[in-house]
Amino acid sequence: MFRPQHHDGESHDDADRDFNESVQCDGPPSSDSTILAILLEYSLSNEGVQITSSEVLENPTDAASLPNNGQLQSRKSKEHFMNKKMKAAQISKPGGEWELVERDIPEPGAGQVRVKVEACGICHSDMFVKEGLWPGLQYPRVPGHEVGGRVDAVGDNVREWKKGQRVGVGWHGGHCFVCAQCKRGDFAMCVNRKVTGFDSDGGYAEYMIARAEALAAIPDELPAEEAGPFMCAGVTVYNALRNSGARGGEVVAVHGIGGLGHLGVQYARQMGFKTVALGRGKDKEPLAKKLGAHRYIDSDAGDAAAELQKLGGAHVILATAPNAKAISALVDGLSADGKLLVPAAPNEPLAVSMMPLIAGRRLVAGWYSGTAKDSQDTLEFSALAGVHPMIEKYPLGRVAEAYEQMHSGKARFRVVLSMDV
Numbered sequence: 001m002f003r004p005q006h007h008d009g010e011s012h013d014d015a016d017r018d019f020n021e022s023v024q025c026d027g028p029p030s031s032d033s034t035i036l037a038i039l040l041e042y043s044l045s046n047e048g049v050q051i052t053s054s055e056v057l058e059n060p061t062d063a064a065s066l067p068n069n070g071q072l073q074s075r076k077s078k079e080h081f082m083n084k085k086m087k088a089a090q091i092s093k094p095g096g097e098w099e100l101v102e103r104d105i106p107e108p109g110a111g112q113v114r115v116k117v118e119a120c121g122i123c124h125s126d127m128f129v130k131e132g133l134w135p136g137l138q139y140p141r142v143p144g145h146e147v148g149g150r151v152d153a154v155g156d157n158v159r160e161w162k163k164g165q166r167v168g169v170g171w172h173g174g175h176c177f178v179c180a181q182c183k184r185g186d187f188a189m190c191v192n193r194k195v196t197g198f199d200s201d202g203g204y205a206e207y208m209i210a211r212a213e214a215l216a217a218i219p220d221e222l223p224a225e226e227a228g229p230f231m232c233a234g235v236t237v238y239n240a241l242r243n244s245g246a247r248g249g250e251v252v253a254v255h256g257i258g259g260l261g262h263l264g265v266q267y268a269r270q271m272g273f274k275t276v277a278l279g280r281g282k283d284k285e286p287l288a289k290k291l292g293a294h295r296y297i298d299s300d301a302g303d304a305a306a307e308l309q310k311l312g313g314a315h316v317i318l319a320t321a322p323n324a325k326a327i328s329a330l331v332d333g334l335s336a337d338g339k340l341l342v343p344a345a346p347n348e349p350l351a352v353s354m355m356p357l358i359a360g361r362r363l364v365a366g367w368y369s370g371t372a373k374d375s376q377d378t379l380e381f382s383a384l385a386g387v388h389p390m391i392e393k394y395p396l397g398r399v400a401e402a403y404e405q406m407h408s409g410k411a412r413f414r415v416v417l418s419m420d421v
């Protein structure tokens with residue numbers, strides 16, 4: 001969400017570059033025709049990471065004293081974990097370096113669970129935490145909002161989650177239930193909504209605390225390292241497409257084939273749309289086709305909007321490449337009543353002429369991620385339809401290297417920290 005563009009100084013003309021994509025990357029990402037996840041295993045190394053110790057600053061236990069079995073179990077669990085430590089990767093000041101620290105394992109309060117993290121994706125928006133570019137951040141902070149793991153302990157007043165259950169935690173870290181939007185049931189638009197890894201510590205750690213309403217159940221067939229990226233990148237594009245109003249057989253174009261776009265193409269195909277991938281250069285075509293695109297349009301070779309009009313215009317264009325100029329030009333590729341959806345923000349404002357919008361009743365709109373239930377739908381659809389993220393896996397101890405791989409745009413296409421290597 002809200003990833004600004006060009007932090008790595010890439011050219012603004014790089015229309016095809018998604019947040020985790022680079023034009024510098026050599027070679028095809030996979031020779032596997034089944035689009036299975038790419039798992040690049042690296043050996044555990046703490047080299048270059050500062051090891052310090054740190055106090056847990058939040059989520060103190062608030063165990064009630066009601067004499068029931070659940071409470072006794074909860075107390076037993078606390079005793080078990082008392083004095084136990086966990087590894088976490090934190091940022092202790094805006095612009096600070098990665099620090100691998102030992103912390104006390106936190107206890108879940110009322111309405112919370114403790115999650116034993118198995119994998120956590122590195123999202124481009126984690127940069128906001130690292131660089132201190134998000135309002136109200138408090139440090140030290142453990143980022144991470146693409147979490148796959150298991151419920152490890154359950155706080156008071158949590159009825160729907162059990163210890164041992166496989167869960168994901170995503171961008172949406174919880175909501176207040178009492179604001180006007182929550183009362184209407186629109187929890188994603190809660191005015192007091194929380195962001196995992198921003199307002200509380202996230203998944204760059206062996207354990208984390210999550211609010212019960214922020215959990216999504218992971219289907220058995222999905223490994224944690226695939227579930228993680230679905231919790232932000234996946235739900236963002238899946239939820240945008242399924243709420244776009246496009247109907248089966250209509251033209252849906254996905255602009256950019258990167259961290260978001262490589263999932264967007266798969267979802268668009270699996271949802272039954274006539275799927276068009278828009279990228280820069282002929283070399284992206286084989287991958288786009290393998291991901292499920294019916295058509296590939298090389299925007300370097302000509303006017304992408306004109307090519308879309310040859311197909312009758314796109315009912316929906318999902319713009320995932322953070323390039324304001326390229327996104328603006330796509331308006332001319334929309335059909336009547338077509339919609340240009342932008343789920344991730346470029347730094348520059350769009351320059352859009354109103355005439356094509358008025359004449360064709362077209363829309364340019366933003367899209368905001370989704371709730372935990374939306375994420376669970378994303379996980380279930382992905383398992384059902386065989387949608388897979390392409391990932392590079394690093395151990396937590398190599399967080400600095402993993403983050404740089406994401407930030408440089410060289411990753412194909414999501415970088416995931418793993419706690420079990």
Ligand SMILES: [Zn+2]
Binds near residue numbers: 123126232233
């Ligand atoms: Zn994210």
Ligand SMILES: [Zn+2]
Binds near residue numbers: 191
């Ligand atoms: Zn609310």
